[in-house]
Amino acid sequence: MRLLHVVQDPGIAPGKKKGASVHVEAMRIAFAQLGCEVVALDESDPVLAIARFEELHDHAPFDCIYERYSLGRAGLALRAAQLSVPHVYEVNAPLAEEETRWRDGSRSAEEAEERRAFAAATAVLCVSSDCARYSLERGANAQAVYVEPNGVDGEMFAPMDAHDPRRRDLVPDGRYAIGFHGRLRPWHNFPMLVAACEALVTRGVPVHLVLLGEGDFEAQLAGRIPAERITRLPWVEHKDVPRVVAACDVLPLTYSPDAPCWFSPLKLLEAMSAGVVPVVPAMGDLEAAVQHESDGLVYRAGDLSALVQALERLWQQPALRQQLAQAARVRAGQHSWLRIAERVLARLPSDWHGRAAV
Numbered sequence: 001m002r003l004l005h006v007v008q009d010p011g012i013a014p015g016k017k018k019g020a021s022v023h024v025e026a027m028r029i030a031f032a033q034l035g036c037e038v039v040a041l042d043e044s045d046p047v048l049a050i051a052r053f054e055e056l057h058d059h060a061p062f063d064c065i066y067e068r069y070s071l072g073r074a075g076l077a078l079r080a081a082q083l084s085v086p087h088v089y090e091v092n093a094p095l096a097e098e099e100t101r102w103r104d105g106s107r108s109a110e111e112a113e114e115r116r117a118f119a120a121a122t123a124v125l126c127v128s129s130d131c132a133r134y135s136l137e138r139g140a141n142a143q144a145v146y147v148e149p150n151g152v153d154g155e156m157f158a159p160m161d162a163h164d165p166r167r168r169d170l171v172p173d174g175r176y177a178i179g180f181h182g183r184l185r186p187w188h189n190f191p192m193l194v195a196a197c198e199a200l201v202t203r204g205v206p207v208h209l210v211l212l213g214e215g216d217f218e219a220q221l222a223g224r225i226p227a228e229r230i231t232r233l234p235w236v237e238h239k240d241v242p243r244v245v246a247a248c249d250v251l252p253l254t255y256s257p258d259a260p261c262w263f264s265p266l267k268l269l270e271a272m273s274a275g276v277v278p279v280v281p282a283m284g285d286l287e288a289a290v291q292h293e294s295d296g297l298v299y300r301a302g303d304l305s306a307l308v309q310a311l312e313r314l315w316q317q318p319a320l321r322q323q324l325a326q327a328a329r330v331r332a333g334q335h336s337w338l339r340i341a342e343r344v345l346a347r348l349p350s351d352w353h354g355r356a357a358v
Helices: 019-033 046-059 075-082 095-103 108-120 129-137 190-202 217-221 238-246 266-273 304-316 318-335 337-346 350-355
Strands: 002-007 037-042 064-068 087-091 123-126 145-147 176-181 207-212 230-233 250-252 277-281 297-299
Touching (some): 002 019, 002 046, 019 037, 019 266, 019 337, 046 075, 064 075, 075 087, 087 108, 087 129, 123 129, 176 238, 190 304, 217 230, 238 266, 250 266, 250 304, 277 318, 297 304
Parallel strands (some): 002 037, 002 064, 064 087, 087 123, 176 207, 207 230
16 A cells, blocks of 8 residues: 655654654554555645645555644645545644634634545544544544544553663662653643642652653742752653653643643553553543553542542552553553554555555
């Protein structure tokens, strides 16, 4: 199968450190592993993107187009429909709603074109139920829409022994490592994590906060958590992220209850795959991603006391922590990038399946 993988979002480019770029590269690798001839098209100019597609398609026809949905760039999808090339949209966010929320944007002139593109899509892969709701509202066919959370590379994100010297480089012996990684953004509600760690220190829990990413963490930590209880690392290449994640014991997510919950955090499955116990708020699809007391803990969103209680419980009960960690890794194994790519190809019309080496 000859597959065109399209990214028109100007903020995403191969090799960047952001999660979206990691996602793009992972899917391209997965399709290639399934025997597809993957052709990458990274072009933010919609006119140039269509022209390049037509040039490539004229040279050797594509069997499928897999496109990461980006706002205001529906032309290529519509051209694919005109040429009867199966087109799959990957929807990672309700972009029109987010633009209105954060940028006070309006693209009403382009909405009709986008609705036609969604309606024409062969399949619409949505990383969350809220993205599925959005896709339906944008005109997608209900039979074409399905929810597929983000994936993980289980070989890259693997557990680390507590006595591994790589852990000791980051976490002093005997400490309870609580992790955070990513860019510091308002919706992460980092102050709640700081407050939880501060409460745990007060209770005598040997907390060690492992921070990996970009942002003014220091301003929010000053005077709250002793400096010797913190390992602060700058953003690193994705290949170097697994050792930091695996050095942690737990990964709490502290999203605010009033924040939109359309996401499927890469960091969540990466931590679970590395045997790090997830502690997540009961909101959006997070309750489905983590089964309470089976492969992690779920607490009431915004409830600081409940978060502290969950984290303290995991410190006090190492056997429970180990049990949940093992189950979390098994759960993450069900969401490999390869399986996601397989399910994408299975959604194509039956007369195209014979061309895919699955």
